[in-house]
Amino acid sequence: MLTVPPLRKPVLxxxxxxxAEAPTRWSCVLRLRQDGHEIRVRAERCAAGRLRATYPVGAHDVEVRILDDCPQHLLTQLLRTLTLSLWAADPSCRRTVYAAPAGDLDRIGAAEDAGFRHVVDVDLGQDELGLLVAEPEWVTGGDADHDRVPGT
Known part of the structure; x- marks a missing residue:
């Protein structure tokens, strides 16, 4: 059984x-404000949340779920800033996961612009999602070409 560490609140x-609102041991809802926009985001350890059975989760992986409408021009900035803040709060975090509705090219594109890459589509019963991940350089070893087999 995987021991899931508590989620540390990121400082943006x-x-x-x-x-922070409604914090639990493994999650919190962040009410973020910038330029007159207010956006709620749920940060949750993947191993304790809805994604726990969708891929081989790591104990420190964190899902970032946008709960409110987020203007397209802010989504990339929000994902990038929040990801870096989560990594700073937990240096052992290997993966930040953003689940976009499958086929939503605008959200997928915004996440890719923030440094995420599409990994897999999953079906959660009521939702079909495309999982995108961002990983710190110490995980990827600086090699961003994930579609290439090493040594070829």
Whole structure:
């Protein structure tokens, strides 16, 4: 059985202001504000959440779920900033996961612009999602070409 560590609340730099709501041991809802926009985001350990059986989760993996409408021009910035903040709060975090509705090319594109890559599509029963992941450089070893077999 996988031991899931508590989720540490990320501290967002720059123009984003954040307040935590409804924290649990493995998740929290962040109410983020910037430029007149307010967006709620749920950060949750994947091993304790809805994605636990969808891929080989790591104990420190975190899903970032946007709960409110997020203007397209802010989504990339939000995902990038939040991911870096989660990694700073937990240096053992190997993966930040963003689950976009399958086929939603705008959200998938925004996540890819934030440094995420599409890994797999999953069916959660009521939702079909495309899982995108961002991994710190210490995990990828600086090799961003994930579609190439090493040594070829």
């Amino acid at each position: 730099p720059g123009a984003w202001r954040a307040a």
